[in-house]
Amino acid sequence: MNIGEIAKRAGVSRSTVSYALSGKRPVSEDTRQKIQRVIDELGYQPNASARALANGRTNTIGLVFPPAGNHYTGMQLDFIGSVTEAAASYDYDVLLSPSGADSDRSFQRLLGERRVDGAILMEIRLADDRLDHLTAVGFPSVAIGRTAHPEGSWWVGLDHTALAAACVHHLADLGHRRIAFVNRPEQLLRAGYESAHRGLDGFTKAAAERGLTVRTYCCGDDPASGHACLERILHDDPATTALVTLNEAALGGLYRGLAQAGRHVPRDFSVTGVVASRWAETVTPQLTAADVPAEQMGRLAVDLLVERLDHPDTPARHHLLTPPISLRASTAPAGTTPTAPAADPGPASTHP
Amino acid sequence: MNIGEIAKRAGVSRSTVSYALSGKRPVSEDTRQKIQRVIDELGYQPNASARALANGRTNTIGLVFPPAGNHYTGMQLDFIGSVTEAAASYDYDVLLSPSGADSDRSFQRLLGERRVDGAILMEIRLADDRLDHLTAVGFPSVAIGRTAHPEGSWWVGLDHTALAAACVHHLADLGHRRIAFVNRPEQLLRAGYESAHRGLDGFTKAAAERGLTVRTYCCGDDPASGHACLERILHDDPATTALVTLNEAALGGLYRGLAQAGRHVPRDFSVTGVVASRWAETVTPQLTAADVPAEQMGRLAVDLLVERLDHPDTPARHHLLTPPISLRASTAPAGTTPTAPAADPGPASTHP
């Protein structure tokens, strides 16, 4: 059932059907109704490929995935969901592109084969060749995250420096003097992931400002690594009384490690960090954290991209978000029994 | 840079370039190299829309989302990731379709506008009009989940009945006599979600078989609901000593409720269920559960779909999986102190 078929049955030409549908030229009320009736009857819908070929727009945006293997974190899920929904509200579809191991192939396909009108990139690195390439060829894109030199490009990001610093100040205000920082995996830090870098930066500077004793750690994106990381922390400095984490996937393991070491949260040990609220609320006690507004970020990214697609000459825009720390139940004043392990080892037992 | 440009620079016709690329007709080694050189030089990639229009295949598969609003569970994330990767390995792209509130519009677009060659559907209902429609029009699709009458259609699913029953038997073998069942939200149960129905079924039958006293609950897909649900459970029957859950998003809340009620897991209360391993390992103590092999399921779904696309006349195939229960740390024999609350209320305090 193509447009020619509709035209034939309605007794008009193909172009008239096209104009009746697009409204780009006036069509008399009579013929419009005649055409509409045939369309309704046959349930006709124009072929997307043909339309894309003719007018050069696919009405699809690409969502470029991190090269993080098959390990997706919760935040990414939230991005995907919110981007998809926001795109749908603009009548755009979303094409997923795992810029994974063979990043080039899949990524190049999106652009070279013109499958998408624009792209949204996740998991940005400070020096991001994907973005460099896109801006070099002038391809419309919006980054979720910002590079070292974001001037003149489109993005929506979190002020990781400020957020990590806020966590430090929160702990320092509570009297903690020896704190640890649990970052994303070392491999990602080395790759230049912006959240890992800026977060570490903010943590380190704020800690220096407040004269705290700190140690920083990288930690795999899974509970087992979190558990192991926590054991290292307490081994390296048993007097540590608090930690800041950017690693939501490790959170469960960090808590488990604390329980096993007999440190009660928040009585003996405070935990905070930068984590999406749905994960902060999953652990017990709930995590006091700067909540990553993933859904809002996804929607903003789509808004920006659509604006850029509709008005190609608009100067670059961006949104830098700094959500406040949500006080929940995982932090408390330090100092009642700063270094001694808790007296009651009961709750920590985990025998099978 | 289109195929005509390549042809001109290589001094051949457009059709020759096409044949050189597709290999569907022999091309002399000389001209092939000449063409290849030009292509490499210009970085030419054929336009996807034009190709799709010409040969009727988009090389894209649609991944149809649940109508669950903007609330995505962890399992869905795993599906999305594994489907995307598996599809990439077959050179297919993945188009996301939120068959959400206005399910029709987005869903119909995929099919009617021929944006995709085939579709993978998630969150299947026992009576699923989307699937009925697809099979009615003969559109190639594979379901992740199975309807009430899956004969003759393509799917990969979990034997929820058997899994829930296995959980019951596991608890019964440990001596538990009064257990609760925590299902997905009531709204989904009423909508006919197959996991909710078959799981409930398997639970009920197995419990009857073993002569257990049971109560069943529906619970929202979030920690707060889980917490509330657990309070209801203990209020309705304080002698309950174990629960089975299908609701991974509520898991954190269930644990929190138990801690707050002074029930130590697994000493005073056993918890098990059907949950993806990454979530089972996030809670403390780690959940003894039938691990949902989400990644494997995603890959299998793609395998089936690609087979169906390549061989349109193959009879329907499917995979029914029954993963074993992974013994972790959340279940223990009942009976040492079956009904009395734990003596030590310490670990349950959650003051801010």
Place this chain on the structure above:
DNA sequence: CACTTCACGCGAACCGGTTCGACGATCGGC
């Protein structure tokens, strides 16, 4: 009544690929 004006609708060209039928050149066989 002749002339412009306008509203509508038509045909043809185009987007960038694929595919089919045909044609010229080369080759081997008798």
Place this chain on the structure above:
DNA sequence: GCCGATCGTCGAACCGGTTCGCGTGAAGTG
């Protein structure tokens, strides 16, 4: 030396839309 098969290439048609220029009939104007 002529004929038929084979190989490599070309031109044209087609996929299903969109868009431009033009023609036609009716309405408006002096």
